[in-house]
Amino acid sequence: MPSAPLAESDPLPPRRPDAAFLLSHPAHLVALGFGAGLARVAPGTFGTLWAWLAFLALQHWLEPGQIGELIALSLPLGWWACSVTARHLGSPDPSSIVWDEIACFWIVLWLLMPAGWIAQLSAFLLFRLFDTWKPGPMGWADRRFKGSGWRGGFGIMIDDLVAAFCTLLVLALWRTLW
Numbered sequence: 387m388p389s390a391p392l393a394e395s396d397p398l399p400p401r402r403p404d405a406a407f408l409l410s411h412p413a414h415l416v417a418l419g420f421g422a423g424l425a426r427v428a429p430g431t432f433g434t435l436w437a438w439l440a441f442l443a444l445q446h447w448l449e450p451g452q453i454g455e456l457i458a459l460s461l462p463l464g465w466w467a468c469s470v471t472a473r474h475l476g477s478p479d480p481s482s483i484v485w486d487e488i489a490c491f492w493i494v495l496w497l498l499m500p501a502g503w504i505a506q507l508s509a510f511l512l513f514r515l516f517d518t519w520k521p522g523p524m525g526w527a528d529r530r531f532k533g534s535g536w537r538g539g540f541g542i543m544i545d546d547l548v549a550a551f552c553t554l555l556v557l558a559l560w561r562t563l564w
Contacts, residue, residue: 403475403482413467413470416463416485417467418484419488420436422436430518432484433485433487434488434513434517436488438506441453441492457489460485460488460492461543464488467485469538471483472539478532479538479542489546490513491513494509512552513549520549523548524548
């Protein structure tokens with residue numbers, strides 16, 4: 387006898403995404419960073435690298451104001467995509483979801499540019515440090531907003547927004563003091 391289909395609110399068992407999952411829904415494509423989140427090791431780092439490369443490419447076609455508009459649109463899009471994808475993966479914050487790293491690192495680069503390679507690399511390393519270790523406010527945001535449904539997508543995004551803010555704060559202090 388076949389089992390009854392899962393209701394929208396029924397939790398799914400956690401699953402590891404693959405290329406078929408990536409292409410099965412537009413939210414998956416966005417949340418998994420167009421494939422960057424499929425990396426078996428350090429998908430958040432791959433997502434941040436993808437963000438960096440994509441930002442450098444976007445600068446050739448878009449003015450800074452247009453990039454700002456793109457970032458502003460990427461945040462609610464990410465909230466939706468991360469919510470849907472986390473639900474489909476059966477986990478509140480799967481490591482394969484990297485849109486949070488992408489959108490938030492775009493904020494860092496948008497506010498940092500124009501900057502040389504060393505400043506961009508420093509921003510990358512600081513952002514990854516804050517996002518991975520989650521000290522202080524990043525850890526608080528990660529614990530406070532973790533959940534399911536629409537709250538889950540917000541929780542996935544918020545700790546990276548805090549990491550972006552802290553990255554920019556450290557870079558500003560660095561520029562001021564040196």
